[in-house]
Amino acid sequence: MKVVKASDWQAVCRLSDLVENAGVCALMDDEQVAIFYLPGETPRLYAIGNRDPIGNANVLSRGIVGDVNGELVVASPLYKQHFSLTTGQCLEDDAVSIPVYEIALDGDVVKLGK
Amino acid sequence: MATQNIVVVGNGMVGHHYVDQLLQSGLDVAITVIGAEPRPAYDRVHLSEFFAGKKPEELALTTREFYQQNGVKAHFGDAVQEILRDEKAVVTEGGRRFDYDKLVLATGSYPFVPPIPGSSHQRCLTYRTIDDLGAIKSAAQGSKVGVVVGGGLLGLECANALKNLGMETHVVEFAPGLMGVQLDEGGSRMLRRKIEALDVTVHTSTATQDIVPGEDCKLRMNFADDKFLETDMIVFSAGIRPFDQLGRNAGLEIGARGGIVVDYHCRTTDENIFAIGECASLGNFIYGLVAPGYRMAEVAVSQLGSDKKVFKGADMSTKLKLLGVDVGSIGDAHGKGEGSTSYVFSDERAEVYKRINVSSDGKTLLGAVLVGDCDDYDTLLQYFLNGIELPDNPETLILPSVEGGAPQLGPAALPMAATVCSCHNVSKGSIVEAIDGGCCSLGDVKASTRASTGCGGCSALLKSVVDYELEARGVSVDKSICEHFPFTRQEIFHICKVENLRSFDELLAGHGTGRGCDICKPAVASILASLWNDYILNDKTAGLQDTNDRFLANMQKDGTYSVVPRVAGGEITPDKLIVLGEVAKKYNLYTKITGGQRIDLFGAHMGDLPAIWKELVDAGFETGHAYGKALRTVKSCVGSTWCRYGVQDSVSMAIYVENRYKGLRSPHKIKSAVSGCTRECAEAQSKDFGVIATENGWNLYVCGNGGMKPRHADLFATDLDDETLIRYVDRFLMFYVRTADRLQRTSVWLENLEGGLDYLREVVIDDKLGICAELEAQMAAVVGTYQCEWKTTIEDPEKAKRFRQFVNAPDEKDDNVIFVEERGQIRPARDDERDDIIAKSA
Numbered sequence A: 001m002k003v004v005k006a007s008d009w010q011a012v013c014r015l016s017d018l019v020e021n022a023g024v025c026a027l028m029d030d031e032q033v034a035i036f037y038l039p040g041e042t043p044r045l046y047a048i049g050n051r052d053p054i055g056n057a058n059v060l061s062r063g064i065v066g067d068v069n070g071e072l073v074v075a076s077p078l079y080k081q082h083f084s085l086t087t088g089q090c091l092e093d094d095a096v097s098i099p100v101y102e103i104a105l106d107g108d109v110v111k112l113g114k
Numbered sequence B: 001m002a003t004q005n006i007v008v009v010g011n012g013m014v015g016h017h018y019v020d021q022l023l024q025s026g027l028d029v030a031i032t033v034i035g036a037e038p039r040p041a042y043d044r045v046h047l048s049e050f051f052a053g054k055k056p057e058e059l060a061l062t063t064r065e066f067y068q069q070n071g072v073k074a075h076f077g078d079a080v081q082e083i084l085r086d087e088k089a090v091v092t093e094g095g096r097r098f099d100y101d102k103l104v105l106a107t108g109s110y111p112f113v114p115p116i117p118g119s120s121h122q123r124c125l126t127y128r129t130i131d132d133l134g135a136i137k138s139a140a141q142g143s144k145v146g147v148v149v150g151g152g153l154l155g156l157e158c159a160n161a162l163k164n165l166g167m168e169t170h171v172v173e174f175a176p177g178l179m180g181v182q183l184d185e186g187g188s189r190m191l192r193r194k195i196e197a198l199d200v201t202v203h204t205s206t207a208t209q210d211i212v213p214g215e216d217c218k219l220r221m222n223f224a225d226d227k228f229l230e231t232d233m234i235v236f237s238a239g240i241r242p243f244d245q246l247g248r249n250a251g252l253e254i255g256a257r258g259g260i261v262v263d264y265h266c267r268t269t270d271e272n273i274f275a276i277g278e279c280a281s282l283g284n285f286i287y288g289l290v291a292p293g294y295r296m297a298e299v300a301v302s303q304l305g306s307d308k309k310v311f312k313g314a315d316m317s318t319k320l321k322l323l324g325v326d327v328g329s330i331g332d333a334h335g336k337g338e339g340s341t342s343y344v345f346s347d348e349r350a351e352v353y354k355r356i357n358v359s360s361d362g363k364t365l366l367g368a369v370l371v372g373d374c375d376d377y378d379t380l381l382q383y384f385l386n387g388i389e390l391p392d393n394p395e396t397l398i399l400p401s402v403e404g405g406a407p408q409l410g411p412a413a414l415p416m417a418a419t420v421c422s423c424h425n426v427s428k429g430s431i432v433e434a435i436d437g438g439c440c441s442l443g444d445v446k447a448s449t450r451a452s453t454g455c456g457g458c459s460a461l462l463k464s465v466v467d468y469e470l471e472a473r474g475v476s477v478d479k480s481i482c483e484h485f486p487f488t489r490q491e492i493f494h495i496c497k498v499e500n501l502r503s504f505d506e507l508l509a510g511h512g513t514g515r516g517c518d519i520c521k522p523a524v525a526s527i528l529a530s531l532w533n534d535y536i537l538n539d540k541t542a543g544l545q546d547t548n549d550r551f552l553a554n555m556q557k558d559g560t561y562s563v564v565p566r567v568a569g570g571e572i573t574p575d576k577l578i579v580l581g582e583v584a585k586k587y588n589l590y591t592k593i594t595g596g597q598r599i600d601l602f603g604a605h606m607g608d609l610p611a612i613w614k615e616l617v618d619a620g621f622e623t624g625h626a627y628g629k630a631l632r633t634v635k636s637c638v639g640s641t642w643c644r645y646g647v648q649d650s651v652s653m654a655i656y657v658e659n660r661y662k663g664l665r666s667p668h669k670i671k672s673a674v675s676g677c678t679r680e681c682a683e684a685q686s687k688d689f690g691v692i693a694t695e696n697g698w699n700l701y702v703c704g705n706g707g708m709k710p711r712h713a714d715l716f717a718t719d720l721d722d723e724t725l726i727r728y729v730d731r732f733l734m735f736y737v738r739t740a741d742r743l744q745r746t747s748v749w750l751e752n753l754e755g756g757l758d759y760l761r762e763v764v765i766d767d768k769l770g771i772c773a774e775l776e777a778q779m780a781a782v783v784g785t786y787q788c789e790w791k792t793t794i795e796d797p798e799k800a801k802r803f804r805q806f807v808n809a810p811d812e813k814d815d816n817v818i819f820v821e822e823r824g825q826i827r828p829a830r831d832d833e834r835d836d837i838i839a840k841s842a
């Protein structure tokens, strides 16, 4: 698992730019980050890489979020594999995982860890 | 012992069953099959379905390949002409000779045509083989009136076929009543009444004297007293006669009423020759049903091994649907047996007739007649077959159910020996054995015992026995949609409707666990849309939608989208075509004509979707719902407007249908088509519902499917006017929307619907469940609240914002999307091309 540590934070958008119980994509330098806003959970914000390494396309922010046996996941819109929002692990294939980013809310500003 | 040569003459239902059983027995034999018909055995019992569109190959019980793979030598289209008993050989009409050690005659029977002058006219036909059906179908072309001679079981089935072919139909019966063998006088009268209500004219006690050329029609049948009937074709169904000529010529004993005499072992008077099925006569009786024939086949096979079985006769009870009327006959229907006491219930308003004949001590059931309502058949049959003691007041068995009435015989009450499936002779005991042996679903039990794979008449009983036995073993069949809801889709639909739920969260809080997932969320989104038809991307429902629905476009392999505007019926003006071309050029999109008669624009960046759709909406286009589990396309053929064969305006109808149901969210996608005549250029028979024009209106087909597992649609109703057509489609679609599983196309839904097509007709046409008004009202609500989702989206800037590729860089594009050119248009780069391009640009 690759965790990007917050050496410094980058503001990407406002809370109102996010969609409840769904994802959006933000650009951090050249990296695409999928941000999910789950108002019923603690924490409320999750950030993972936007690239689906199985479908080879930048689409994970457009997947459906939910849980599989309690694990928070997003299902890839391409071929429906599930990726953990907290660890980046692919549930269907042990060998596949994606990056997880630090994310925080500062007032109503959403910040990503760089 | 050396390998025995077994020669089977006749490859009908019973002959084939014999071969099949012999193969399964593992005995060391060489099998030769000789059939007079040009094709291998097929399902004669379901012959009539040919008229509803079944192809000969769908009726097949076996194939040449199957025989070949199993070492069976099979010869078709060459009848056996002679048995040389001394040489133990048979010779065919084509002059071929086959030697046998054991010979099996399974030549069945042929329709009896009374020797009436004129009955050999080429428009006088019979009803027994696939070739007969072909002849009936072609004679029907250009025929307005059709007559069936014979009011027995097969005659009425044939009358149904003629009626479905659109003819004014008559039944001419010599005897005073219909189905005299199976029904008593009261039952017969009720049947007649019901059939006449369906516009089939019944002439009983009527003998035809001759058949001559007609004046208004092609033929005239003259009866006694100067009465006559004009008709364009006649089908004789006046009884069957066993094909026993081979045995007769070879000197085998023949029964008084025909048929080759056999003993309990199905052996003829020559110990090396067996006779089975409808050509055999046991105790001067010919068994004209398939189940007894199958038993004979099994008995005859067993004579070659060590476990020799016997055939001592069979039950002739029958349950069937004739012209949509339920008819059942059990045991001694006429109550002729000594001491037989009968109970009769007759309701002329509901047109139901029931009678039971009971032994003088009131303890055992001797026979029964049911017309108009066969719900009690299974229970009565079990009482009859198993000699179960009747309740104190046997009449309660047939009286309309009132509180405290006689209990139906549940699966628990059946003895182990009770026959559940008579076609394949499966008892409750063998079902229990199969379950103990590891079968844990209805499907498993069917596959392992073959129960319910014949006529299908036992399917309800089989299901109740299997469910009961599984439950008794603590196996609960889990039909939950996913880990978050312990319910089926249908149950969730009802919960949302009854509790008036409008959001996933309310449903989850009240009835589910966890947070939901990519299975239940889109399913619930679809249910909410079917029920309330709100805009699908409102704040509460947007996150539930599958990606394609959420962005109102289909995601492609590289994360771009395709854009499919609706082109109802495939009709499009030149101006609109130009707009599509201009938009595609401006946004650099690949264009292709789809298989659904419209135009797909591929390769749109997510961020460009609102702008593209703004231009399309401004030019008068609407969303095509290519992304939704919703109505897709209604294909049309050009129809009577231009085509020289068209009989109705199929384009107008297709456009009307498409515009009516556009936006209807459903368990899976729905497709339709309308053809202007029987040539069927719009391929309506491969659609969820298809419409084909006739001279008199429209024929409606339902539950077809192209795709992975093609299924021909079933003919549902004929010659409908515009209004009735739409009313049936409204009801059909809403019933499907309410009751299907998630992602279940109409084809699979129907295959799983208990009661099948007949039940569907009862619900949609006869309003058996009394829900049609509600179904229509719900459809009216959906039709009345239609909105173009793209129009709503582009008009609301907050919604349009959601299509930004990046929240923090709205104008950037996904740099992973790389196109190359092919045949003058873009396409996504392949991996190697992409690496190349990235390397070059770096």
Ligand code: SRM
Pocket (backbone or CB within 6 Å): B554, B555, B556, B562, B563, B564, B592, B593, B594, B595, B596, B597, B598, B599, B600, B626, B632, B633, B669, B671, B686, B687, B704, B705, B706, B707, B708, B709, B745
């Ligand atoms: C574009 C098109 C192919 C084409 O270039 O012609 C197409 C494209 C797709 N089809 Fe199709 N189908 C298209 C006509 C058909 C047809 C022909 C027809 O409708 O007359 C069939 C067979 C008829 C039928 O459905 O019974 C067809 C049977 C399928 C199936 C199999 C369905 C089944 O029941 O077996 C799928 C998979 C599914 O739905 O689960 C599918 C799924 C798809 C998807 C949605 C697959 C996907 O998830 O990416 C494709 C993407 C569409 C897109 O991006 O716009 N498509 N697809 C056709 C669009 C028609 C339209 O105008 O809307």
Ligand SMILES: Cc1cc2nc3c(=O)[nH]c(=O)nc-3n(C[C@H](O)[C@H](O)[C@H](O)COP(=O)(O)OP(=O)(O)OC[C@H]3O[C@@H](n4cnc5c(N)ncnc54)[C@H](O)[C@@H]3O)c2cc1C
Pocket (backbone or CB within 6 Å): B009, B010, B011, B012, B013, B014, B015, B016, B034, B035, B036, B037, B044, B045, B046, B047, B048, B078, B079, B080, B081, B106, B107, B108, B109, B127, B128, B129, B154, B157, B243, B246, B276, B277, B278, B279, B287, B288, B289, B290, B291, B293, B320, B455
């Ligand atoms: C329209 C219709 C509906 C029916 N519905 C039902 C129903 O609901 N339930 C039910 O139980 N039964 C029903 N039956 C009856 C059932 O189909 C028969 O009982 C069953 O087919 C008998 O099987 P069989 O093999 O004995 O005869 P068949 O199926 O008639 O097969 C005999 C075969 O032998 C061939 N043959 C004859 N002579 C020769 C020869 N010399 N050489 C080579 N081949 C020869 C014939 O061409 C034929 O193919 C129905 C029949 C019809 C026609």
Ligand code: SF4
Pocket (backbone or CB within 6 Å): B637, B638, B639, B640, B643, B644, B645, B646, B647, B650, B675, B676, B677, B678, B679, B680, B681, B682
């Ligand atoms: S289905 Fe009939 S009317 Fe339609 S185009 Fe074909 S031939 Fe013409």
Ligand code: FES
Pocket (backbone or CB within 6 Å): B420, B421, B422, B423, B424, B451, B452, B453, B454, B455, B456, B457, B458, B459
């Ligand atoms: S009774 Fe005919 S299939 Fe079971």
